[in-house]
Structure formats: structure tokens, C-alpha cells
Amino acid sequence: MMVEPIMNIEEVTLENVVEKTKQFYKEDEWNFITVNGTDLKGELQIDWLFSKYNDKNIIQIFRAVVSFEDKIPSIVPVIPSAWLAEWELGDMFGVDVENAAKNVFIAKDSIQAPLRADTKF
């Protein structure tokens, strides 16, 4: 019997996302999948995605809609593996992510912020 996935989406803000993650995340219970950005044409939707271990089809999403000029806080103090996804978010959307190295995913001489809707190539 196939089980339909349950996607719990919780709205967060840049001010409370680290605290929310801290309260929610237990490393042996939740798999941190990635951070995803979506250009809403003028604003950036950021999703922090988690799936539950040993429990079919449970997906938890923390979602914030922010400006491209906002500084994105890092959840690495809570989830040590999150740095790579945060650095990629910075490179792909040209946003400033706390403690993120730049040009890890995109070479310096490439077109920058390729996933911004206004980046054409």
C-alpha cells in the first residue's frame, strides 16, 4: 500500500529560523535534506527541508519569503552539514548568507546568481 507524502509547511522569519530549527531538530529523528531557494520574481522564497527517519513520507519545511538584500542566517550551529547548501544558496541567488564562502559552486568568471529570474543567458 503506497502512502501519500505529508508536507508540513511552517512559515518562519529570518529572525526566528535558527531558534525554530534548534527547537525542532533532533539529529537521530530528522534528516536535514537541503536549503532551497525559489525566485518569486522580486522576492526569494527559502525552504529549509527535513524528512523524518523511519517514518514514511513525512516532510517538514520551514519557509520564509525574504528580500534579495536580506542577510540570511546560518543554521550550521544547529546542523553542521548545512554549510554546503547555504553556500550554494548564496552562489545561485547572489544573496548574502552568514559565514558562507563565495564562488564555490560558480566560478568567479561565470555568470553570477544564475537562478535569479532576471539573470539571462
Add this chain to the structure above:
Amino acid sequence: MGKIIVPFGSQHIALPEPVSFLFETENEIITNVEAHVGYVHRGIEKAAITKFEFNQLPYLTARVCGLCSITHAGAVVHGLEKLLNIEVNKRIDYLRMFVVELDRIHSHLLANGHVAEVVGYENLFMQTFKIREDVMDVLERITGNRVQYDYQVIGGVARDIDSEIVEFSKKKLKTLKDNVLKIMDFNDSDYTFGLKTKGVGVISKEMATKFNTAGPIARASGFATDARAEYDYLPFEEVGYKMQLRTSGDVWARNMVRFDEVLNSIEMCENILDNLPAGESKVKVKGRPEGEVVVRVEAPRGECFYYLKGSKQKVLDRVRIRVPTYANIPILKELFVGAKYSDAQAIVLSFDPCMSCTAK
């Protein structure tokens, strides 16, 4: 002796694909590491939301990776079918599972062959690649290609299989199983191979958990995670899927867990062929994708994640791909620190890294 910076990649004899690590070493022990993964960024996510219509996405995403093209196409097909409210029949599920598991077999054998090569066993590398040819023959017969096959399409599969292919596949799988057992026995029992792989690059279960490790790398450390068991996209349990775990977490365990999975995949494929349901190999597709969906599928290297968002247009609003090698880079980086530089090649290759996927 002071600190020495040793570059490893982007071009290196042990690396199948370009990635660069800068190792800071002291007396040949790695004390720090810097990773660069963006050498082959190809803009596939951008292309998916600008240049390609949704029904072309399985073809595009199959190009994320030549080795696990079926995984990427399968993930995007599954997501699009959800957004289009398409239900497929059991025959389609079984045919998809068959090719997915064949793909896992050939990818795992390739990985284990590469490990054998970098620890100095060139003949074992060649033997492993030789026996892999049986599964390549089956894949070629079914899909038309040895790698990079466009088998999964929205609403079904590109072509059905007949009784002749079923018999051909059964014969090949039997030979493959016998040969895998021989090679596996060598990996398991050879003393010198053990010296080069046992106790090298050890990931404890706690480390694997802490760094959200994926796939065979996690399972070789006794960390039970597998998208086939955690997300319903194909009925794996019906055909004999069993999660394979080892506990020592070293290079050797990563090889052995892949062999365990090869044997389980062969068993699953045999069960599929013996119990292939009747039905069409394609159902009707209509409409345009609307809404958002997350998909998790188990690629040979671990969990592959897709996020799709559509708004009833021909082109999707967002296609996000997170591949298993990407998920395993944080633990790989941790693992290097404290390791001998001379073990770096075996550690990297035991991760079966796919940079083509990572820099999609």
C-alpha cells in the same frame, strides 16, 4: 616539519571527475581541508525553468548524470505525475523498478572496481568491470543504451519488454550473481586487501547521523536510512527489498555494503521478472503541472531529492535537485581531518563520488 599544502584534483589519477581538495598536511597527516566542487556547473536547474517544457524534463534531468540517469529521470517523472494527477499501473511500476535496480547494480560494481584500482588491485578492478558487462548487456537490451538511458517517461516507460528479453535477463542475472559472489569473497577474505581498506576512513554511526550522511556510506556505518524504505515511489518491498547494513564504517564496509546491495538488487530483479504484472507500458497523459511536490528517490549513491513547482504553464517555476554526493561532502570533509594523506584516494573513491551530479 612544517605544514605543507597538497592539492588533490581537480585533475588527479584517482578522480573519475573533477573536484578539488586542498589538504593542509603535517607529517603526512591531513590537518585541514578545503573543497571546491563547482568545476563542471552546467546550469541544468536554470535550463529546466527557462529552456525546457515540463514533458522534456525527464530527458534533461537524465543528463544530470550518465551513471544514474534513470534515478534523475525517475524522480522528475514521479514528481510530474503527482502534479498532473496521473496514476500508473503496476506493470509500469515493475518495469521502472527493474531498470532502477539494474542501474544500482552496474553503478555499485563500477564504484567497487574503482576502489580496488586505487588500493593497488588493478586486476581486481578489471575483473569487477568485466563481470559488470552482464548487467550492461541487459540494460542495453532493454533501453537501447549502456548508460544514459531515457527509459522512464511521464505516464510510463519508453518500451516494454517481451518474453525473449525476460529469458535473456534471467540468464545474465544468474551468471552475474555467481561472479559477484566470487569477487565479493575476494574483497571479504583477502588479507592484503583488508590491510588497505579495513580501519581506513572510519565513520562511526554517530558521525553518520550528525552529518546527515546518505546512501551506502551511511548504511556501512550501521545508520539505517534508505529512501526506498522512507518514501513511497515504487513498491520495492513487494519484490524483496531489504535494507543492507554493515557496522565497521570503513572503506571495506562501504565496498561490502555495495556488494550486499548488488545481491539484493539481483534478487529483486529476478522476482520482478517472475512476477511481472500484465498491462500497458504507458498511460495517457494530459494537463499541465500545478502545485509543488517533493520527491525522494534512492540513487545508487544515496538519497536524491527533487523539488518541483508548477503553475499550469508549460515551463515549471522551480526544479531543485539535491544529489547524494552533495549530501555526503560534509562528512567527507570531516573524515579527511586526521587521516593519512596516503589514504585519501581510497577514502574519496569509497564514497563513490559523482561530481557531475553535484555540479548539476
